[in-house]
Amino acid sequence: MAFTLATWNINSVRLRAGLVARLMGEEAPDVICLQECKSPVDQIPLADFAALGYGHMVARGQKGYNGVAILSKLPITDVGDRDFAGLGHARHVAAKLDNGVTIHNFYVPAGGDKPDREINEKFGQKLDYLSEMRDWFHSERPEKAILVGDLNIAPREDDVWDHKKLLKIVSHTPVEVDALNAVMEAGQWVDVTRQDVPEGKLYSWWSYRARDWSAADKGRRLDHVWATSDIAAAGHGSRVLRDARGWEQPSDHAPVFASFDL
Template sequence: MPFTLATWNINSVRLREPIVLKLLQEEAPDVLCLQECKSPVDKIPLEGFAALGYTHMIARGQKGYNGVAILSKLPIKEVGSEDFAALGHARHIAGQLENGVTIHNFYVPAGGDLPDREVNEKFGQKLDYLTEMRDWFHGAAPEKAILVGDLNIAPREDDVWDHKKLLKIVSHTPIEVEHLAQVQDAGNWVDITRQDIPEGLLYSWWSYRAKDWVAADKGRRLDHVWATGDIANAGHGSRVLRDARGWEKPSDHAPVFASFDL
């Protein structure tokens, strides 16, 4: 069953419902994983999504913050969610398609501004969250699974606009990159985006602070699509829909796509 999947930090699904609908109409992925929905589940605007064929949804939500959802044309059943680091945040939801593929949708904490857990509690929470992700996947090795989401880390030198300048900036510090690598190793995860696009600068996030984000192009690849080793070879067609960063009232993230022949 071939299918195409997209992941997108939407930065408020209600505020940006028009561009979610635009994406669904123009790109028509079979599955769309959203992060930072900033909405209780019962307030997510399902009617417009369902009218376009996205009649299945699983989600975790909370008012004004965090939140993850999976919209799908394909039947999907919820198979769990985890509150890593006991933060009480809606940051993970997992669903299973009828072909047995499990999709994990994550919104990893951003980590605040200072990469020092002694003075920045949020940075410590981010590292603890990643550590518990690692331990969880060690304890229950995933099979036939895809992990997507805003992982809030750009791991490679060519995942950021300037590696040296960002080494002490949250999202690209060596300790974060190491923690993410441990999560990846624990689940035997393969970075599908970089499997398909192995070389070159690649970004999925551009700050709102840039007056002209296109000209500055100071991006980071914070959004990821991974798959377990047993199905990684089925992944292909990865791309970042950069144009979406320039849509009306945009998110600061662009959607990341991949297709799977399973």
């Protein structure tokens, strides 16, 4: 079975339902994983998305914050969620396709402004979240699985606009990168995006603070598509839909795509 998926931090699924519909109409991936939906599940406009062919949804939500959803043209089964670090946040949900592939959709905490857990509780929560992800994947080794989402870490030097300038900036600090790499190693995950695009600058997020985000191009690759090592070779066609960052009233993230032949 061949399918294409997209992952996108939408930054309010109700506010930007039109952008989701545009993605569905113009790109038509089989599966769309959204983060930061900022909506209770029953208020996600599923009827509008179903009219465009996306009649299947597995989601976790809460009012005004966080929230993850998997929208699909293909039948999917809800296979649960986990509350990493005991935050009580809607940051993870998993669904299974009929071919047996499990899709994990994550929204890892951003971590606040200061990379020091002693003075910034949010940074500590982020590190704890990643540690519990690592421990889970170590104890229950995933197979035939895809992990996507806004992981809020740009791990490689070419995943940020300036490696040296961002070494002390949350999302690119060595302690975060080490933690993310430990998660990857524990689950034997493969970074499908960088498998397909092994070299060169690649971003999926650009700050709202830049007057001209495209000209400044001070981006970071915070959004990821991974696959377990048993199916990673089936991944291909990875790309970032950079143009979506310039759509009207955009999210500060752009969709990231990958295709799989399984």
